[in-house]
Amino acid sequence: MPSILDIYDALLNYWGPQNWWPGETTDEICIGAILTQNTNWSNVEKALMNLKRKELLSISSIASAPKEIIEECLKPAGTYRRKALYLMDFSKQVISRLGCIEKLFTLGPNKARKWLLKQKGIGPETADSILCYGGNFPLLVIDAYTLRLGKRMGWLSPEINSYDKAQEELQLYLPKDPKVLGEFHALIVKHSKEICRKKPRCSMCFMMPCCSAVKDAQI
DNA sequence: GCCCAGGTGGGTA
DNA sequence: TACCCACATGGG
Numbered sequence A: 001m002p003s004i005l006d007i008y009d010a011l012l013n014y015w016g017p018q019n020w021w022p023g024e025t026t027d028e029i030c031i032g033a034i035l036t037q038n039t040n041w042s043n044v045e046k047a048l049m050n051l052k053r054k055e056l057l058s059i060s061s062i063a064s065a066p067k068e069i070i071e072e073c074l075k076p077a078g079t080y081r082r083k084a085l086y087l088m089d090f091s092k093q094v095i096s097r098l099g100c101i102e103k104l105f106t107l108g109p110n111k112a113r114k115w116l117l118k119q120k121g122i123g124p125e126t127a128d129s130i131l132c133y134g135g136n137f138p139l140l141v142i143d144a145y146t147l148r149l150g151k152r153m154g155w156l157s158p159e160i161n162s163y164d165k166a167q168e169e170l171q172l173y174l175p176k177d178p179k180v181l182g183e184f185h186a187l188i189v190k191h192s193k194e195i196c197r198k199k200p201r202c203s204m205c206f207m208m209p210c211c212s213a214v215k216d217a218q219i
Numbered sequence B: 001g002c003c004c005a006g007g008t009g010g011g012t013a
Numbered sequence C: 001t002a003c004c005c006a007c008a009t010g011g012g
Helices: A004-015 A026-035 A041-053 A059-063 A067-077 A080-098 A101-105 A109-118 A124-134 A144-152 A163-171 A178-196 A212-216
Strands: none
Touching (some): A026 A101, A041 A067, A109 A124, A144 A178
């Protein structure tokens, strides 16, 4: 049975670095993290572009923008009314309570995570995306792909259903390095999207017994 | 047409 | 606690 690090190496070798999170600023990373909830990244990109065109691609500008304008920008990303609400609420909280997003990271990972989780529309996955990719804290983002992979590979017990527990267990076997943890999450998403979803029985999917990507890596 | 996407919150039992 | 459902657009 390949170890978690074996799989990380195999994926990195196969796909190359994904260099997540796409985005030029920390603000943009946070905005993208909220917008990508249950949504294709390509749709998020359209929404980000709409915001950028209106010079609204920053937390401070979103905090003071009219709701209707934000909603209009977010339409391509789906669930746009909800996301506009979340994004504006989050932005207003950041500006009024912290001043800027960088201030959040000075609190350290634990306090910052707790603060994020208190915000409407920010659950553990979004919070960890912000903390790992935006704040450079060593946290592995757990999503449905990662859970499935962890269970199939036997790293996680089949009945595990707690985000925090899954994260804790997987992180035990990984370096406490935000670059590695961020890359691993990105690679799992990449592989799952490119191969597992399109060809569930493909010959190189490591989530299936016949995965030759793993074999190719001589695991 | 149908299913899903880089989830989350609210309601119900 | 453990499910179920709404949210909503766009691509395969």
